[in-house]
Amino acid sequence: MNTTTALVLVGLGLAIIAGLAAYAFTLWREVRRRRAYREEEEQRAHDNCLENLELVASALIQEQVDVTEGAWRCKVLLEILDPRLLEREAFRPFGEVHARTRHLHTHQARQALSPRERFKEDRERLAVEEEFRDAVLDAARAALEFRRGWPGSLH
Numbered sequence: 669m670n671t672t673t674a675l676v677l678v679g680l681g682l683a684i685i686a687g688l689a690a691y692a693f694t695l696w697r698e699v700r701r702r703r704a705y706r707e708e709e710e711q712r713a714h715d716n717c718l719e720n721l722e723l724v725a726s727a728l729i730q731e732q733v734d735v736t737e738g739a740w741r742c743k744v745l746l747e748i749l750d751p752r753l754l755e756r757e758a759f760r761p762f763g764e765v766h767a768r769t770r771h772l773h774t775h776q777a778r779q780a781l782s783p784r785e786r787f788k789e790d791r792e793r794l795a796v797e798e799e800f801r802d803a804v805l806d807a808a809r810a811a812l813e814f815r816r817g818w819p820g821s822l823h
Contacts, residue, residue, distance in 0.1 A: 713748075717749050718815055718818055720745055721745040721749070721815055722815045724738055724745065724808075725742060725809070728742070728804065728808040735797040736796065736797055738804065739800070739804050740766055740769075742807070742808065743763055746811070756810075761800050761803035761806070761807040764800060765796060765797075765800050765804060768800075769793055773789060
């Protein structure tokens, strides 16, 4: 192999390595861009959950929503934020109401019930709401305090 051939092969090798390095750098930048976008989306979703938690908890306290519905919604939002939040004593009433009412029919399944069955389920739901009303309202106040204390909160 003569010197010219060796230099051409070395040059070609360096060009391939430079091309691969440029491609790797492009991929690395794309991964960083996508990661940043995903983190921003997760933060937006998290902020949205906190905002919705505040709205539902406020609606509960102002009695603009049924105790059962508000408790269910708060439970779901807290689970989305961090499932361990429902282990806190202050938020347990949300889980209790859910556990005691999850068997009740909703939406179309409720419409399919006979009037007698709907009435029976309504009585059961209202009994649970009466039993847990104060505890759920206290939990809603705790949710508002939690929201105000969350890092990055504007409240």
